[in-house]
Every structure is written in C-alpha cells, then in structure tokens.
Amino acid sequence: MGYAAVSIPEKIFFKIGEVCDIVDVQAHVLRYWETEFPQLSPQKNRSGQRSYRRRDVEIALRIKELLYEDEYTIAGARKKLQQELRESSRLKIVPHEPVRAEPYIQPVQTPVPELDELDEIGDFEADLEDETPEPVLEAGPPAVPSDRRQALTELASQLLELREMLRTKKVDNSNFYQRKY
Numbered sequence: 001m002g003y004a005a006v007s008i009p010e011k012i013f014f015k016i017g018e019v020c021d022i023v024d025v026q027a028h029v030l031r032y033w034e035t036e037f038p039q040l041s042p043q044k045n046r047s048g049q050r051s052y053r054r055r056d057v058e059i060a061l062r063i064k065e066l067l068y069e070d071e072y073t074i075a076g077a078r079k080k081l082q083q084e085l086r087e088s089s090r091l092k093i094v095p096h097e098p099v100r101a102e103p104y105i106q107p108v109q110t111p112v113p114e115l116d117e118l119d120e121i122g123d124f125e126a127d128l129e130d131e132t133p134e135p136v137l138e139a140g141p142p143a144v145p146s147d148r149r150q151a152l153t154e155l156a157s158q159l160l161e162l163r164e165m166l167r168t169k170k171v172d173n174s175n176f177y178q179r180k181y
Helices: 016-023 027-036 055-070 075-090 115-121 123-131 146-169
Strands: 049-051
Touching: 016 027, 016 049, 016 055, 027 055, 027 115, 055 075
Parallel strands: none
Antiparallel strands: none
C-alpha cells in the first residue's frame, strides 16, 4: 500500500481534529468514510468522542489516496481496501525464531557460615529438648445443642419437601406468576 508521504506523530490515540489535520480532510468527511468503510472504525471514549489509533489514521490516508489520487468510486475503493488489507494480513506472518539457550534459573551459592558465627549460635538442640510440646487437638464437628439440632433437622426436611413439590409440579400453568390487573 503506497501511502502519501505524511508523517504520523508517535501517539497511541488521536482526536478527530488531529486526524483531519494529518489526512487533510474535514471532520464530516471522516465521519462519512466511517459509514462507508467498515475498516475505518475508531473507538469512542466514555464521552462519545472518537479516538483514532495509528492504524485508523493509516487507513484514512489510504482511503484518501484511493478516492482523490487513484480516482476510485466509494464502492471500488471499499473493495480495493478490503483486498489490500486481506493481503497485508497474510504477509504479516512472522517466522519462528529459535529460542536462545539462556538458563532462566541460575544456581545460587549458599553462604557458608564462618566458625565465629557457629560459636554464637550455640547448642540450640538442647534448648528444644527442654520445651515440652503442646498437645495437638484434633478438630471435629462442633458440638450443637440438641434443641438447635432438632430445628436444623426440621428445616432440612421442609426444604427437601419443597424441592420435591417443585420437581413434581413444574408449575403447570404459566399464568400463575403473572399479575392480574
């Protein structure tokens, strides 16, 4: 695709006025092109303003070139642009590069303590033997008072009964839940 020699600033997003200056057309022309060329589709921010990406600016430049310089009709320019974009997407296949053999995990040397540091540590195993370990209690189900257990059992049976009623009935008439005025 041969674009006109226009420098596009290094930005992520462009406002419609900036794109108009770059492409050298008026804003209503860009908005019309958006309706005629599905490839030109800028995003809109929360306030509804158009945010053109670099690709959108490049497409707008190509549309201008097709219409004004190559003198295509709108329909012809649309077909030509579709064809060019399809072909350029095929050409953008990047060949697979072999992975460089760099080790991601590198060995780390453990520091070796000096003899003076070992003397300061002392005999820690003897200190551990003096302490008696605390007994570990096994966790079981919490104790529930009998009256509460009875209430939970009744609630569970009522829920099971409701579930069974819903399964068998399947709400026969659909007007059951509709309001009647």
